[in-house]
């Protein structure tokens with residue numbers, strides 16, 4: 569087993585657990601973007617979102633909700649950003665699907681989800697919309 573998150577789930581690497589149930593484990597990120605930055609992983613190894621079936625989506629989102637409650641209760645942040653880096657192009661470094669909960673505090677000088685990327689290309693939104701039909 570080479571996956572670092574599978575090793576954490578198996579107890580081979582220690583973690584600071586935030587929430588755990590039969591299917592999910594949430595733990596503090598060791599390189600936090602903010603106080604209480606939490607990573608939530610399904611215990612089953614799945615590389616990315618496209619590989620998740622409907623049942624796993626349901627159990628995963630339920631775990632994210634429970635972890636979120638823990639974060640709000642313990643740290644009382646003023647808000648959170650929740651995100652997934654899905655795929656290398658999106659910044660995924662650990663190929664075991666995971667959610668980030670990044671607590672936010674008033675005056676922390678961070679940005680919103682919109683600050684991840686602001687493409688230099690301009691797009692005709694109606695032309696993009698046609699790509700969905």
Ligand code: AMP
Pocket residue numbers: 572576581583595596597598599600607652653659660661662663
């Ligand atoms: P990503 O870039 O979305 O794949 O995120 C992987 C995250 O896992 C990074 O934020 C890392 O800081 C975090 N991480 C890597 N190894 C560990 C570990 N042993 N314990 C906790 N967090 C980790």
Ligand code: ZN
Pocket residue numbers: 571572573574575612613614663664
């Ligand atoms: Zn894994």
